[in-house]
Amino acid sequence: MITKKTGILVVILALIGFSCSKSDTDNANGGGDPGPPQIPVKEIVYDETGCLYTSYNNLVMAGYQGWFAAQGDDSNRSWYHYRNDCGFQPGCAAVDFWPDMAEYSKKYISPFSFANGNAAYLYSPYDEESVDLHFKWMKDYGIDGVFMQRFVVEVKDSNPAGKGHFNKVLANALKAAKKYSRAIGVMYDLSGCTSQDMAALEKDWAEIQAEFRLFDNVANPTYIRHNKKPLLTIWGTGFNDNRKYSIADVQQTVSRLKGPEKKVSIMLGVPYYWRTLNNDTENSPLLHALIKQADIIMPWAVGRYNADNYNQTAGTVLAGDIQWCANNNITYVPLVFPGFSWGNLKKDPSVYNSIPRGQGNFLWKQVAGAKISGAKSLYVAMFDEIDEGTAIFKALRENEVPLNGSGKFTGIENNLQSDYYLWLTGQAANWFHNTGNYSAVKPIRP
Amino acid sequence: MKNQKIFILMVLMPFLLSSCQKVLDLKPTDKLQPEQLFSDPEGVKVYMANLYYQLPIEDFTFFRQGVNFNGGDPNNGGFAPAMVTDEAMHTEFGDFIGNDDFKWWEQGYKLIREVNLMIDVIPTLAINEAEKKALIGESAFIRAYAYFSLAKRYGGVPLIKGSQPYGSPESLKVPRSTEKETWDFVLQECDVAIENLGTEKGRRANKFTAYALKSRAALHAASLAKFGSRAPLTGDAVTKKLVGLDAATAAGYYDACIKASQAVIASGQYSLFRPNPANPAEAAENYRLLFENPNSAPEEAIFVKGYALPGTSLGHNYDIWYQPAQLANGWPHPGRMNPTLDLVDTYESYDAPGKSAPIVTTSDGITGDYNGYSPTKNYIRYDSPNAIFANKDARLWGTAVLPGTLWKNTPIIIQAGYVKPNGEAVIRVKDQITIGNNTFHTYGAASVTQYSGFDTYGGNNTRTGFSFKKFLNQQKPVVAGWNQSTTDFMEFRYAEVLLNYAEAVVESGTGDAVLAAKVLNDIRKRAAHTTNEPLTVENVQRERRVELSFENKRFWDLIRRREFHTEFNNRSMHTLLPLQDLRALPATKYIFVRVVVPNTNPRTFEPKTYYRYIPGIGTNGLVQNPQY
Amino acid sequence: MKKIHIYILAVTLAFSACKLDNLEKPAAGLSGKFIDAQTNELVQQDIIRGTQIELKEHGYDPVSSQFLVVKTDGTYENSMLFANTYTIQPVRGNFIAVEPQEFKISPGSTLDFKVVPYIRIREASITKTGNKIVATFKIQQNIISNVKKIGLYAHVDSRVGEPMRQAATERELNAVTDANQVYTLEIDLPSNSAVLKPGNQYYFRIGALIDASEAKLNYAPAVRITI
Known part of the structure; x- marks a missing residue:
């Protein structure tokens, strides 16, 4: 054991040099040499003048997939992410919810139609107008902003179509975020990566930083910052689902991204049981070392509980997590989600609404649970994720959705308005802004 | 850390010895070499007989210190596994489950090594x-x-699937497999057995024995998966899934149990012994007979472990320890199995079938009052010391010797005291009172040789108010010596397979619920019930408790269903005190008082006890079970 | 049996003669308290099936954990430990999880744990009223899980608790509680006369259990009452 520890330590020291002061205590165990003499490197200081979001604290932000394409848009990606491997026609789709298209100025006729024979339309985030509308909604309902998802495997040089798509969506979003004063950040999703792909992440990050001037307080005054640095999120480390990259790979990437001058703050997307290193989490103490190197963690809670067992599952987890993070000076951002449904994606009718929304009660239960447990901010999964049915944006009600051959589409509860989950998320944001009077009881919409 | 050293040494010993090649290379002249043994079909039979003998069958010679313990020093004080469940109390001991109890590790791997050797040699025979x-x-x-016995004690264990060639000690070390892999291996081995075994009945395993084992093992695994969350554990062994089964695996195991049980049922090879008794008395006698001599019930007995040679390890000690004191026949320590009132309460009554019928002693019908005798309480008076049980399930009568009933043509007197005409009670004190021309004794008779209850003399008299009957030999007087009993033991019997089936169906919500209800009620019908009860979780569990009582199933039922820690949370067992009510003179009347078993302390089950500790981890390098 | 005895004896002799095993007897010890991080009061515990402190001695791999039991008042002490560095973590407790820490145990070491109990029993009062023992109290829960049950426990021993009681009244709540609600639990003395005998002294203690994996009850201090 001792040799192993020393080995790791040496790697850490070699990679991150002197920035990792927290490792110093490990030296006593390892008995190794204390490392080369430390040359102080000046931490980078950013001009935050005019920046609207200098901390994640007190914010409620959502994840933004922006991965859809529509047949006929300029991305040339057909029905990307709407379609399943069998195609996109009645009986075959990747999405369970259907966007409420009433307010979109640019829309595309889909292969689906409603019971009355009318054609059903869809939007493409490749279009500036559609992303603009989404950010307008965020402002209208008081949601602080979103994290733009970038799947590393989609933005690699070997995937120019993907890179082009996500860069266009990001450009649309940055413009809209500025226009509506909404917070925006970049979140890399490592799902599907190999160890070798870490370099692609670093390369892409350098490129978009330069291309979009992400750190420029004038060009992007709403780009989210934390601990006085622009915030970059890396999602997907520590999961025990046999990923083809390791915690050590991510640790090296984080070290390089920060660099000795601490260029960025890092938020890590980790599994739900990251603290106890069991269930969905790889049993490796290295995960804790990595987390201590980061600034924020956001544990992935989707699918870990439902309305019935939320209190029992999350009670000790939240309390223990928040205490651990306080002790280690890490910001803790719990995840909340409105429900879950992926019957079409999985082609399995039994998983339509597999975690029911319960009229927003499930979402509010988590909002209240997080707030009462002492969390300061929230991550909402997700703004526009209709493949897995976690979207909060305007979607059709159950009795309004198009026909879907042998399958079906599900929707928002019939007695709710299509914007209900935007509204409810906005209420959560109010509570986390410490305005208004909220409790564990779900607020009633006037 | 100190304690561990001893284990280290013991585990190390084989390794140390194995390195002494020179000593082992000497061929002893008074022992058979393997090749000689296996070259002769008779040698194979002898070898196989020894493997059967080593099976960890939990019968009369199963005790907290192991199986087949009568082969060594048989004196275990008459302590039976039933006494750490709610089935029975010992007359004196109040012990619960210790860390070192019910383990089976070294013996297990010895048997596995020897059976692996057999498997290697079969192709060459x-x-x-x-x-x-x-x-x-x-x-x-x-x-x-063997692996079933390991899995239910330890969770995931090292799976040694073939003979291990001697090499360095390191090469002999095999890490624990997950609990799931271990159970799956058990079921897989059952399938190999089922596929290769014939249907001939005898003392050796046949196809249906293997099905019955699979039925039991699959039900055990399914229950762990379904109910594991009732007693969550944490630690490395949990994280590495060496203990614990995902809830999602329950369905598959229940299905395996259903299919295996169904195969036995559908075969038509087995049926219940005397399934249609004329009345409860006949049912009680049939039930008693089934256990006194399983060989009289070949239709029900699927696998029997025989006891044939008195005075050797092929005899056992149930008769000396458990016959009522009056019939000790010179043996100094009888009467030690005391069925609890808790168990007696569980049996149905023919008056109100379909539910447990707790013994009602007072006119207000309250059964939860254990505060003892009070002259102000309104006790129901009965004409005999056993009239209170008149309508209880026949199996109670076939399992326990009830106060004042005949056993070996002797009325067994179990009386705790009397209520004097002035209303004052004398209970569990040796005393007598003369009223008119009659003298009355607290224990129902004058001399210690004439009664079997409540006197603490010798620790020979029941302190629960019930003596034991199941498995005991009514035909022969007790022989006052070790290992004299030759009652055979049914390790698998048809009724258990039926109950496994019913449980798997009701717990999983799959399978043939009509058939499950039918077989559940077939067993009740054999106990002289005339009405059917519906298939519910509660009914199935009650039926298991009463039908399989003292067959050493209850312990594992509490373990696998993760009910031990809730059933035994500061738990005391209970006694029924029969008192003669002298206020009723000249009529002879009895009243009964429900109390906590005298001289006992409540017992609490620690969740870690759901798994035994792995011995010798300092040497074998295995991950220890939680909280050890 | 005899044979085994001989082997064990032989091995014991053989090894006890070894110099390596002539270790000093354990001379170090560890004691301390579980302190409520907010109120600075001791966090009441169960002696049976209660919170434990897991010790993993360094220098052994694999290592068998040792477990220290905590006294009902929230203090603990063990004076039979080997001086060494240990990884120490309270486990299966009645408070929000505490991380393991490395600690060097020497003779007379102390280590206190500042913890947040799952539940605080507040404004507890236990009195004898007529033929009843009446407990009133409020519940402040510090995590969002349901409160599974509350109970009033009685025992002749001061270490009374849910796993160690002669009489008890329990109520299943299975709900998130309101910090302002006053709960009342009663033990009727006449109907427990076999165990709670008039004229004798007994200890009564209020407990509450959070619905969380492996959680233990939280308690108010026991109260002695002559009945």
């Missing part, structure tokens, strides 16, 4: 293919049985 097939089946059955 000079016997025909049919005989080889049978040996393959039997070996797989034995190995399945």
Whole structure:
């Protein structure tokens, strides 16, 4: 054991040099040499003048997939992410919810139609107008902003179509975020990566930083910052689902991204049981070392509980997590989600609404649970994720959705308005802004 | 850390010895070499008989210190596994489950090593293919049985699937497999046995023995998966899934149980012994007979462990320890199995079938009052010391010796005291009172040789108000010596398979619920019930408790259903005190008082006890079970 | 049996003669308290099936954990430990999880744990009223899980608790509680006369259990009452 520890330590020291002061205590165990003499490197200081979001604290932000394409848009990606491997026609789709298209100025006729024979339309985030509308909604309902998802495997040089798509969506979003004063950040999703792909992440990050001037307080005054640095999120480390990259790979990437001058703050997307290193989490103490190197963690809670067992599952987890993070000076951002449904994606009718929304009660239960447990901010999964049915944006009600051959589409509860989950998320944001009077009881919409 | 050293040494010993090549290379002249043994079909039979003997069958010679313990020093004080459940109390001991109890590790791997040797040698034997097939089946059955016994104690264990060639000690170390892999291996070995074994009945395993084992093992695994969350554990062994089964695996195991049980049912090879008694008395006698001599019930007995040679390890000690004191026949320590009032309460009444019928002693019908006798309480007066049980399930009468009933043509007197005409009670004190021309004794008779209850003399008299009957030999007087009993033990019987089936169906919501309800009620019908009860979780569990009582199933039922820690949370067992009510003179009347078993302390089950500790981890390098 | 005895004896002799095993007897010890991080009061515990402190001695791999039991008042002490560095973590407790820490145990070491109990029993009062023992109290829960049950426990021993009681009244709540609600639990003395005998002294203690994996009850201090 001792040799192993020393080995790791040496790697850490070699990679991150002197920035990792927290490792110093490990030296006593390892008995190794204390490392080369430390040359102080000046931490980078950013001009935050005019920046609207200098901390994640007190914010409620959502994840933004922006991965859809529509047949006929300029991305040339057909029905990307709407379609399943069998195609996109009645009986075959990747999405369970259907966007409420009433307010979109640019829309595309889909292969689906409603019971009355009318054609059903869809939007493409490749279009500036559609992303603009989404950010307008965020402002209208008081949601602080979103994290733009970038799947590393989609933005690699070997995937120019993907890179082009996500860069266009990001450009649309940055413009809209500025226009509506909404917070925006970049979140890399490592799902599907190999160890070798870490370099692609670093390369892409350098490129978009330069291309979009992400750190420029004038060009992007709403780009989210934390601990006085622009915030970059890396999602997907520590999961025990046999990923083809390791915690050590991510640790090296984080070290390089920060660099000795601490260029960025890092938020890590980790599994739900990251603290106890069991269930969905790889049993490796290295995960804790990595987390201590980061600034924020956001544990992935989707699918870990439902309305019935939320209190029992999350009670000790939240309390223990928040205490651990306080002790280690890490910001803790719990995840909340409105429900879950992926019957079409999985082609399995039994998983339509597999975690029911319960009229927003499930979402509010988590909002209240997080707030009462002492969390300061929230991550909402997700703004526009209709493949897995976690979207909060305007979607059709159950009795309004198009026909879907042998399958079906599900929707928002019939007695709710299509914007209900935007509204409810906005209420959560109010509570986390410490305005208004909220409790564990779900607020009633006037 | 100190304690561990001893284990280290003990585990190390084989390794140390194995390195002494020179000593081992000497061929002893007074022992058979393996090749000599296996070259002779009779040698194979002898070897196989020894493997059967080593099966961890939980019968009369199963005790907290192990199986087959009568082969060494048989004096265990008459302590039976039933006494750490709610079935019975010992007359004196109040012990609960200790860390070192119910382990089976070294013996387990010894048996596995020996059966692996057998499996290796089968292809080389000079016997025909049919005989080889049978040996393959039997070996797989034995190995399945061994790993089942390990899995239910330790969770995931090292799976040694073949003979290990001697090399460095390191090469002999095999890490624990997950609990799931271990259970799956048990079921897989059952399948090998089922595929290769024939249907001939006898004392050796056949196809249906293997099905019955699979039925039991699959139900055990399914229950762990379904109910594991009732007693969550944490620690490395949990994280590495060495203990614990995902809830999602329950369905598959229940299905395996259903299919295996169904195969036995559908075969038509087995049926319940005397399924249609004329009345409860006949049912009680049939039930008693089934256990006194399983050989009289070949239709029900699926696998019997025989006891044939008194005075050897092929005799056991149930008769000396458990016959009522009056019939000790010179043996100094009888009467030690005391069925609890808690168990007696569980049996149905023919008056109100379909539910447990707690013994009602007072006119207000309250059964939860354990505060003892009070002259102000309104006790129901009965004409005899057992009239209070008149309508209880026949199996109670076949399982326990009730106060004042005949056993070996002797009225067994179990009385705790009397209520004097002035209303004052004398309970559990040796006393007498003369009223008119009659003298009355607290224990129902004058001399210690004439009664079997409540006097603490010798620790020979029941302190629960019930003596024991099931498995005991009514035909012969007690022989006052060790290992004199030759009652055979049914390790698998048809009724258990039926109950496994019913449980798997009701817990999983799959399978044939009509058939499950039918078989549940078939067992009740054999106990003289005339009405059916619906298939519910509660009914199935009650039926298991009463039908399989003292067959050493209850302990594992509490373990596998994760009910031990809730059933035994500061738990006391209870006694029924029969008192003669002298206020009723000249009529002879009895009243009964429900109390906590005298001289006992409440017992609490620690959740870690759901798994035994792994011995010798300092040497074998295995991950220890939680909280040890 | 005899044979085994001989082997064990032989091995014991053989090894006890070894110099390596002539270790000093354990001379170090560890004691301390579980302190409520907010109120600075001791966090009441169960002696049976209660919170434990897991010790993993360094220098052994694999290592068998040792478990220290905590006294009902929330203090603990063990004076039979080997001086060494240990990884120490309270486990299966009645408070929000505490991380393991490395600690060097020497003779007379102390280590206190500042913890947040799952539940605080507040404004507890236990009195004898007529033929009843009446407990009133409020519940402040510090995590969002349901409160599974509350109970009033009685025992002749001061270490009374849910796993160690002669009489008890329990109520299943299975709900998130309101910090302002006053709960009342009663033990009727006449109907427990076999165990709670008039004229004798007994200890009564209020407990509450959070619905969380492996959680233990939280308690108010026991109260002695002559009945």
